[in-house]
Amino acid sequence: xxxxxxxxxxxxxxxxxxxxxxxxxxxxxxxxxxxxxxxxxxxxxxxxxxxxxxxxxxxxxxxxxxxxxxxxxxxxxxxxxxxxxxxxxxxxxxxxxxxxxxxxxxxxxxxxxxxxxxxxxxxxxxxxxxxxxxxxxxxxxxxxxxxxxxxxxxxxxxxxxxxxxxxxxxxxxxxxxxxxxxxxxxxxxxxxxxxxxxxxxxxxxxxxxxxxxxxxxxxxxxxxxxxxxxxxxxxxxxxxxxxxxxxxxxxxxxxxxxxxxxxxx
DNA sequence: CTAAAATCCTGGTGGC
DNA sequence: TGCCACCAGGATTTTA
Numbered sequence: 001x002x003x004x005x006x007x008x009x010x011x012x013x014x015x016x017x018x019x020x021x022x023x024x025x026x027x028x029x030x031x032x033x034x035x036x037x038x039x040x041x042x043x044x045x046x047x048x049x050x051x052x053x054x055x056x057x058x059x060x061x062x063x064x065x066x067x068x069x070x071x072x073x074x075x076x077x078x079x080x081x082x083x084x085x086x087x088x089x090x091x092x093x094x095x096x097x098x099x100x101x102x103x104x105x106x107x108x109x110x111x112x113x114x115x116x117x118x119x120x121x122x123x124x125x126x127x128x129x130x131x132x133x134x135x136x137x138x139x140x141x142x143x144x145x146x147x148x149x150x151x152x153x154x155x156x157x158x159x160x161x162x163x164x165x166x167x168x169x170x171x172x173x174x175x176x177x178x179x180x181x182x183x184x185x186x187x188x189x190x191x192x193x194x195x196x197x198x199x200x201x202x203x204x205x206x207x208x209x210x211x212x213x214x215x216x217x218x219x220x221x222x223x224x225x226x227x228x229x230x231x232x233x234x235x236x237x238x239x240x241x242x243x244x245x246x247x248x249x250x251x252x253x254x255x256x257x258x259x260x261x262x263x264x265x
Numbered sequence: 266c267t268a269a270a271a272t273c274c275t276g277g278t279g280g281c
Numbered sequence: 282t283g284c285c286a287c288c289a290g291g292a293t294t295t296t297a
Contacts, residue, residue: 254269
């Protein structure tokens with residue numbers, strides 16, 4: 001479940017070992033993940049130098065010297081490792097990029113949901129994404145405009161990457177709790193005051209999670225410890241830390257959803 | 266148009 | 282201990 005904070009953590013960790021490196025080879029064991037013709041990837045990636053690594057929503061963009069962009073999505077169970085080529089690959093490494101200094105960028109992906117693209121224009125992959133919630137451009141006015149005339153439920157809208165890029169199941173539940181808004185509330189019936197609370201909660205929760213290097217779960221990126229600070233996600237049946245009522249777990253749009261019936265109206 | 270359901274996947278879990 | 286059905290979940294695709 002890597003979401004924005006986990007992907008941001010990965011991006012920051014990869015910059016030092018990867019920027020300036022040149023790809024020397026491509027290794028693939030699960031071609032369903034590769035969304036560019038494999039021949040093209042294997043033929044044209046070697047010789048490319050990585051000049052920058054950026055995050056867009058939950059996507060990682062590796063900018064190459066030619067101007068093309070290698071885009072990865074970790075989906076459910078993806079992780080990226082930089083290891084010596086001599087070090088044996090974990091069996092769940094589905095794609096690897098060997099580099100000019102004897103290391104490899106390894107895409108470990110237990111559940112095989114991950115995706116790899118090589119494109120000339122990243123908009124081909126990420127063009128429809130909504131705004132970056134931590135950018136300066138994402139003001140309250142922008143958020144309010146996006147919410148206007150939306151009839152759907154808050155939870156579903158927040159999970160929609162074309163609405164805001166980067167929120168996922170864990171942090172949506174945490175944002176709704178912090179703002180004190182019920183996740184099933186219709187968006188067009190939320191007051192301006194509560195919208196402001198939601199806007200602030202999005203920025204606060206994501207920033208806090210990044211500060212703690214994201215959350216670590218069964219298959220998710222190692223290292224982070226924000227999972228210990230979650231107030232509702234994964235806590236169905238436990239007592240709310242604010243009002244002591246039992247936290248509920250329900251299914252919304254095939255996603256588990258956690259909220260406190262006392263604090264969230 | 267929206268919304269719900271199916272799809273892709275595997276390791277872990279709980280029941281028996 | 283072994284077997285098996287079942288579950289999680291991001292994004293896309295299909296169905297209603």
